[in-house]
Amino acid sequence: MEYVVEMLDIRKEFPGVIANDNITLRLKKGEIHALLGENGAGKSTLMSILFGLYQADSGKIRVNGKDVSISNPNVANELGIGMVHQHFKLVHNFTVTENIILGMEPKAGLSIDIKSAAKRVKEISEQYGLNVEPNAKIEDVSVGMQQRVEILKMLYRNADILIFDEPTAVLTPQEIDDLIKIMKNLIKEGKSIILITHKLKEIKAVADRCTVIRRGKYIGTVDVESTSKAQMAEMMVGREVLFTVDKPEKKAGEAILKVDNLSVKSSREGVMAVKNFSFEIKEGEILGLAGVEGNGQSELVEAITGLKPITSGKITLNGKEISSLSIRERINSGIAHIPEDRQKRGLVLDYTVGQNMVIEIYDRKPFSDRGLLNHKAISEYAEKIVEDFDVRAGQGVDSITRSLSGGNQQKAIVGREIELKPDVLIAVQPTRGLDVGSIEYIHRRLIEQRNNGKAILLVSLELDEILSLSDRIAIINNGELIGIVNAKDTNENEVGLMMTGIKRGDTD
């Protein structure tokens, strides 16, 4: 049997949008098959249909050659289909093993024996090189490890058709390399994989074939080895994508944001997350903050935006100290923030897109006047953001935000914050989860802000992004400033080395 899964002419409509418009995808046994498409193209919907979370309006699914009807995820499991979602579904105060057996029916009359379950978890972990400790608590392990627990959960249920939905979006570069090895091991052991990712580099590194969809429609399936990244990008977006941004030379002006000797506590008792950290960002400058995840970047950003109190030091905006101002007062003074976690901090998912676009400024004129909301002004303002940033939503600004695809939610936040025209924009992972076309657009808008004399703090785990957008790069390690270098006179190797704590000159 050549194909383990055949999804034929799958159609799924939501109010105002055809998410899947007769899509066909065929997965061969033993291959890694990438599924590529713009934000909102319909990838998650298609995979949710395969996993039994949604029902197709029409079309056919065959598994191992047989017609099947996948009415819910239990049926998918019985057919050997497993899925690792973008947002993990683990219970934090349970152990790895407890999470893995959670929801499994005990065999008639027998309770599940945790000890033998832990033993089997260990065996599977060793067989696939997952390195998971069965008795560790989820709250104590890294995000990369949590993902491996999700992988183990599928393997424990004997899944051999594995769906990964943007698995690398939450991982550090090292964890990405490890995941690539794990996926290759899985294939060696006879599994077949569907991989959703926006990163063409990853598709090139692991996938055998790639199916491309655009606006719900099937565009084609290509052999990855003989197709270039540019060709795949063009199939996906429908136009040529430039992988570089144009950044004109510019002399930076006066310092807008100044951080002096800042120290911030970590959420772990007795530990400082940021230690005596100082830098400034000038008018017309992008300062990149590079570091391995968890080295104090989040706390630094929280301290500047007012989400977390500082322990000592000073933060000044346009010459005025803001260290003890509230979040809203800081926004009103000219700080905007694209947060790390769009679902927790960025958006209220049950509000409409329109409401979310004015969430920080609805009490200003013209959006409200003497306590009355001006719905027309709010809609017009929101519609402009949605149009400029190409936020695709079935019912435009009236769509409930939860119904937007992940990437479109991200574009909405980025648009909202840039549109505030802030003096300082704190942009944390601004392009996480975005397709290459949208990344290109957001990069252009960030550079435009800089060219207009605004200051930007760019926090990103993508070194390529830091190096191509920043004017200067500050490197953080273990909460300390390792150094600030000019982007023009450095490279990935040097910044990578500094991220491990080695100062410039230390190696001479």
Ligand SMILES: Nc1ncnc2c1ncn2[C@@H]1O[C@H](COP(=O)(O)OP(=O)(O)OP(=O)(O)O)[C@@H](O)[C@H]1O
């Ligand atoms: N439950 C829902 N209700 C209404 N519309 C929905 C729902 N789920 C998805 N959609 C719409 O269907 C379209 C496809 O969304 P989907 O999440 O499948 O895209 P995607 O390709 O996975 O995007 P991304 O790369 O941004 O994650 C989008 O326009 C989205 O707004």
